[in-house]
Amino acid sequence: MLAMQREFSDDPLEKCSVSRYLRKFYKKWQSKKKTLDRLRKKFERAEERYNLSVRDLRNEKGRQRNRLILIDSERQLSRKVVDEDVIGALERTGYLTPQHITLIDTVLTIPRASIEKEYKRRIAAINAVIAVCDAEEGAPSRACGARKRTADTIDILAHTPLLKKQKSPTPDKSDGTVIQAIASRPTICFLCLGNPRLLVHERLENYKNLGSLSRHFVNIHVKPFPKDMRCECSICCEKLESKSGLLNHAERVHRTVSRLSQAALGLK
Incomplete structure (x- = not known):
């Protein structure tokens, strides 16, 4: 009882001391509350940026997936596994001969729907392999002979011969x-x-x-x-x-x- 009376005394000095302590405590609480609010806003902004990044990443993955599906569909329609961009890049390297490019473009194809077309595809692939086996380094030396053929005939792929000598107005x-x-x-x-x-x-x-x-x-x-x-x-x-x-x-x-x-x- 005496302790409670001492704590809640009616002494003006003690009341003033308690009031100063409460004001000091209240200021500290306000400062910490402002810091907490600032950190919460910073966290919310970071979370919003993270959600936007995740959404952009998901959209980009979807676009790339659709792009790959479109590329695969175009390859299936053209009946070729290697598209023209890859063939062009291989040609620009300069390490592959025309026979090798023809071999890649002929062998890496999708099987045809009918038996006749599938036979033609296989014959063309075999002829491309033969052309690569006969290819020599440097300028070709095999003589060329004129021969007739129709549009539907499957012939052996021609080699790249030397330019036929003809009269030309240009100098030698x-x-x-x-x-x-x-x-x-x-x-x-x-x-x-x-x-x-x-x-x-x-x-x-x-x-x-x-x-x-x-x-x-x-x-x-x-x-x-x-x-x-x-x-x-x-x-x-x-x-x-x-x-x-x-x-x-x-x-x-x-x-x-x-x-x-x-x-x-x-x-x-």
Whole structure:
């Protein structure tokens, strides 16, 4: 009882001391409360940034997944495992010969729907392997012979022969440049290259990419002519009896590909 009276005494000095203690305690509490509020707001902002990052990551994963699905669908429609971007990158390295590029583009394909088409695919793959086995380092030396073939005939893939000697208005010093262009012609039109009536810079015109070369080939050498056109590949010394034969020869030997419809190419 005496202790309680001493604690809650009516003495003004003791009341003043208790009041100062309470005010000091209240100020400390307010300071800690402000610090706690500041830390809570900082945590909420960090949590919001984290949630945004997680959402962006999830969306990007979804976009990449859809992109891979689209790429796989395009490969299945084109019946090829290796797309044109990869083939173009391999060509730019300079370590693979044209026969190796043709081998990759022929062997790595999806099986066909019918037995006849599957046989043709396997025959083309076998011929590509034969072409790689017969390929030699440096300039090719095998003589070329002119022969006829139709658009539906599956022939042995032609090698890359030396340029046939023809009368050309250009001087002899340009022959070495033309022969070098044959070995690196993925972006050079093979028909223009083998045309001796053109100037040297027109024969050796190097297009920006494979798409530009394909557009030039279709617009200049395919569309203006009827489907029963006849022409000759001076590079391979081979006569082509139709427009479809020219397209098949361009894709199989010179890797100049056109993905337009038959109606757009004038085959119907």
